Amino acid sequence: MNKTIDKVAYSMAIEGAGTATPFKLTVMVPVYNERHMVEIALRRLLEISDALIAELEVIVVDDCSNDGSWEVLTRVAAEDKRVTVVRHERNSGKGAAIRTAISHASGDICVIFDADLEYNPEDLAGLLVPFASEGADAVFGSRYMAGAYKRALMHRHTMINKFLTFVSNCFTDLNLSDIETALKAINTTLLKSIPLRSNDFRFEVEIVSKLAKRRARVFETPVRYVPRTYQEGKKIRPRDGFLALVAMIRFWLIDDLYKEDEYGWPHLVEVEKTTRFNFWLGEALRPFVGDRVLELGAGIGTLTSQFIPREHYVASDANPNYIHYLKSYSYGKPYLEIREADALSRDGFWGFDGFDTVIVVNLLAQLDEKAVLMNVWAALNSKGKALIVVPLGRRLYGSLDRALGRTRRYDRQEIERRLIEAGFKIERSFDFNRLCVPLWLLSSKMLRRKKLSRIELKILDTLIPVMKKIDRIWPWKGLSLVIIAEKP
Numbered sequence: 001m002n003k004t005i006d007k008v009a010y011s012m013a014i015e016g017a018g019t020a021t022p023f024k025l026t027v028m029v030p031v032y033n034e035r036h037m038v039e040i041a042l043r044r045l046l047e048i049s050d051a052l053i054a055e056l057e058v059i060v061v062d063d064c065s066n067d068g069s070w071e072v073l074t075r076v077a078a079e080d081k082r083v084t085v086v087r088h089e090r091n092s093g094k095g096a097a098i099r100t101a102i103s104h105a106s107g108d109i110c111v112i113f114d115a116d117l118e119y120n121p122e123d124l125a126g127l128l129v130p131f132a133s134e135g136a137d138a139v140f141g142s143r144y145m146a147g148a149y150k151r152a153l154m155h156r157h158t159m160i161n162k163f164l165t166f167v168s169n170c171f172t173d174l175n176l177s178d179i180e181t182a183l184k185a186i187n188t189t190l191l192k193s194i195p196l197r198s199n200d201f202r203f204e205v206e207i208v209s210k211l212a213k214r215r216a217r218v219f220e221t222p223v224r225y226v227p228r229t230y231q232e233g234k235k236i237r238p239r240d241g242f243l244a245l246v247a248m249i250r251f252w253l254i255d256d257l258y259k260e261d262e263y264g265w266p267h268l269v270e271v272e273k274t275t276r277f278n279f280w281l282g283e284a285l286r287p288f289v290g291d292r293v294l295e296l297g298a299g300i301g302t303l304t305s306q307f308i309p310r311e312h313y314v315a316s317d318a319n320p321n322y323i324h325y326l327k328s329y330s331y332g333k334p335y336l337e338i339r340e341a342d343a344l345s346r347d348g349f350w351g352f353d354g355f356d357t358v359i360v361v362n363l364l365a366q367l368d369e370k371a372v373l374m375n376v377w378a379a380l381n382s383k384g385k386a387l388i389v390v391p392l393g394r395r396l397y398g399s400l401d402r403a404l405g406r407t408r409r410y411d412r413q414e415i416e417r418r419l420i421e422a423g424f425k426i427e428r429s430f431d432f433n434r435l436c437v438p439l440w441l442l443s444s445k446m447l448r449r450k451k452l453s454r455i456e457l458k459i460l461d462t463l464i465p466v467m468k469k470i471d472r473i474w475p476w477k478g479l480s481l482v483i484i485a486e487k488p
Contacts, residue, residue, distance in 0.1 A: 022054035023128060026107030026188065030097035031073065031115045032063040038115040039072050045113065046080055050125035052132055059104045060115075061097040062087045095203030099196050111185040119183050123223040127185040130219040135331045137190055137216035140176065141183030141223030153227060164244055168205060171252040172212035176220060180204050180244075183223055190216065190328075193321050195259045201240045202247040209251035215300075217328050255454065258321075274457050276464035277433075281361075282306035284432060285387050288484050290356035294379050296343045296372070297363045298322070301329050307359075309335050314355075316341045344371045354381045361389040362480075364415070365406040373422040380487040386424060390415055392431055392481040398444030403451060412481055424485035431478035435467045436460065440479055 027045055031038050038060075045058055060083060062070050070087055077083040086100055098112060109131060111124055123141060130136035143153065144162070165179040184207065194214070198206045211218055282303055291311040298304050298315035299322055307313065315326050316339040323340040330336040343363055358376045376386050391401065391409040401409060416426050439456075443449045452460075460467075471478070 022052050023109050023131065024055040024057065024107040025053050025124070025128070026057045026059060026105040026110045027113050027124070028098055028101035028105065028110055029058060029060045029113050029115050030063060030094050030101065031060055031065060031069055032091065032094075032097075033065045033067040033069060034115040035065070035068045035072055037117055038069055039076055041113075041115045041117050041121070042073075042076050042083065044117075044121045045124075046082060048121050048124055050128070052125060052128040055107070056082055057105070057107050058083045059101040060085045061100045063093065063097045064088045064091040093199035093201075095196065095198040095200055095206070098203060102191055102196075105188055105192075107188055109185055110188050110191050112182060114182045118226055120224045120226075123183070124185075126221050126223070127183070130221065131185070131187070134219060135217060135328065136187075136219045137328050138184065138186040138211050139219045139221060140178065140181050140185075142176075142178040142181060142220040143223060143225040144177045145220055145222035150222075151225065153225065157227070160238075160241055164205075164241060167245060168208060168248055171248050172209055174208070174212050174218060176208070176218070178220070179208050181223070186211070187324075189321070189324050190214070193259055193324075195256055197256070198247065200243070202243055205244045205247040206251055209248065210257055213255060213257055214325065215329055217331060274461040274464075276461045278302045279306065280464055280468055281389070281432070284430075284482055285359065285389075288357070288385055288387055289359070290385065292355045292381075293357045293359065294355045295359040296376075297361060298326060300325050303359065303361065304336070305329075308333065311335065313337070314339055316343075318342045343375060344368055353379055355379050356381055356384045357387060358384070359387045362391065362404075362406075364388065365391050365401070365408050365410070366404075369418060370422070373419065373424075377423055377487060382487060384487045385427070386419075386483075386485045386487070388415075388419070388483045388485060389432075390481050390483070392477055392479060393437075396437070396440060396444070396479070398440075399448040399450055400440065400444035400452070410481065412477075415481065415483065419483065419485045423487070425488050426483065427486045428484040430482055432471075432480040432482050433467075434471050434474040434476060434478040436479050437474075437476055 029042070029045075042058065042060070046056070048056070060073055060077070062073055062085065064087070073085045077085045084104060086104065088097065088100065102110065109128065111127060113119065113121070113124070119141065127139045127141055130139045144158070161178065161180050165176055168179045169176055186207070194207070194210050196203065196206060285303070286307065289307050289310075293307060293310050293313045295304055295313070295315045298317050301315060304313070304315045304326070313335055314337045315330075317323055317326070318341065320340060323338060326338045330338050343360075344367055358379050360372065360376060364372060380386065391406060392412070394409050394411055397409045412429060416429065419426060443452060
C-alpha cells in the first residue's frame with residue numbers, strides 16, 4: 001500500500017496479520033449527479049492493489065442522476081469488467097442505493113465509498129488489516145483518529161459530527177470517534193443478514209446501531225479526508241443531523257436486527273432479546289452445568305454467555321448465520337469452540353465425546369427427538385447430564401408454536417418416558433414460567449397470533465424480577481419443563 005497515512009503502523013499491522021488469506025473486496029459506490037467526479041473516482045479505485053486484496057469488485061448504483069453520470073458509468077463499466085453498474089428509476093437516497101449494491105455484492109468484505117473523492121481510495125487497504133489480524137466484523141475509517149498527519153477540518157462541521165458520535169455512543173455503548181464516516185467496511189455475510197430500512201443518510205446511524213446490537217466486533221482506522229463545499233456538490237444538510245438524532249432513538253428502541261431466512265430466526269432473536277427472562281432460565285440451569293459442555297441450538301449465544309468460561313464449551317447450531325455471529329463472539333475466548341452442526345447428524349462435532357453436560361433447549365419439539373437423544377447420549381460421558389428444556393402442556397399447542405417450528409408440546413410423563421427409553425435416568429424435573437400461561441393461551445389459542453409484539457416482550461421482560469418471586473404460587477403448570485437427565 002503506497003502513500004498511506006502511516007506506513008510504519010501499516011507494516012506492523014500487516015506483520016500481525018501473518019499469512020492471512022487475502023479477501024475479495026466489494027466496493028459499493030452510490031452515485032447521484034457526480035458527472036465531474038465519478039470517472040476519476042472509479043479510475044483511482046480500479047488502480048488500488050494490496051497483498052490483502054485478492055480480487056476487486058466495484059458495484060456502482062446510479063440513484064437516478066440527471067446530469068449525465070449514467071452515461072459516464074456505462075462507459076467505464078464497458079471498459080473494465082470489474083465494474084457493475086445499476087440504475088434506480090427514481091431518486092431514492094443513499095441508503096436505498098447501498099441496499100441495491102449489497103444485493104449484488106459477492107465479495108468477502110463490502111466497503112462503502114462515495115463518488116465525490118472526499119476519501120482517498122488508497123486508504124481502503126488499511127481497512128482490511130483488522131479483518132485479517134483481529135477477526136473484525138466491521139472497520140470504520142475515522143477522520144479524527146491520529147495518524148502520521150491530519151488535515152485541519154472545518155470546526156463547526158467537526159463539532160456537529162462529534163456531538164452526533166457522542167450521542168450515538170451513549171445509545172450503542174461503542175466508543176467510536178466518527179459515526180458519520182462514509183468509509184465503512186463490513187463482512188458481507190453479516191451485512192447481508194441485517195435488514196436496512198433507511199433510504200437517506202440515516203443509514204449511517206442505522207448500521208452502527210444494528211452492528212452494536214448484533215455484538216459485532218467493530219474497529220476503526222485513520223483515513224484521509226478532503227471535504228468539499230455545498231457549492232462543489234456536497235449533499236448532506238443540517239436537517240440530516242436532526243434526522244440522525246431521531247433515528248438513534250428509533251433504532252435504540254426497536255430490535256429489527258435480522259432478515260427473514262429459511263430458519264425463521266428474526267422471531268427467535270426477538271424472544272432471545274428478552275434479557276431478564278433468559279437470565280432467569282440461565283439461573284435455573286446453572287447449578288447443573290459442568291466443566292465440559294456441549295450446547296445444541298445455541299442461537300446467538302444467549303445461554304452460552306451465561307455459562308462461560310468453562311474448561312471446554314462447544315456452542316453449535318445448524319443456522320450458518322448464527323454460526324457467523326457466534327464465531328465473532330468467541331474471538332479471544334480459547335475455551336469456546338463454535339461448530340456448525342445439525343443436532344440430527346452424526347457428522348461434524350459428533351466425533352467428539354466426553355462431555356459432562358449437554359444443553360438442549362426447545363429443540364426436541366422441532367426435530368426427530370429419538371435421533372437427537374441418541375446423539376446427546378453418545379456425546380455424554382458416564383454420569384454426564386443432559387439439561388433439557390421442552391414446551392410443556394399438549395393442550396397449549398397453538399399458532400405461536402407453529403410459528404416457532406414446533407410440531408408438539410409435551411406432558412411431563414410423556415417426555416420423561418422418552419428419556420428413560422433412550423437410556424437416561426431422570427435426576428430432577430420442574431416446570432418453569434407459569435405466569436405467562438394465560439397470555440400464551442390468549443395469543444396462541446384464542447387469537448391465533450404468530451408472534452408476540454416487541455412491546456409485549458419488553459413489558460414481560462421488565463416484569464421478570466416480580467414474576468420470578470411469585471411464579472410458583474399459581475395453581476397451573478408452567479410453559480416449559482426443565483429436565484435434568486443423567487447417563488448411567
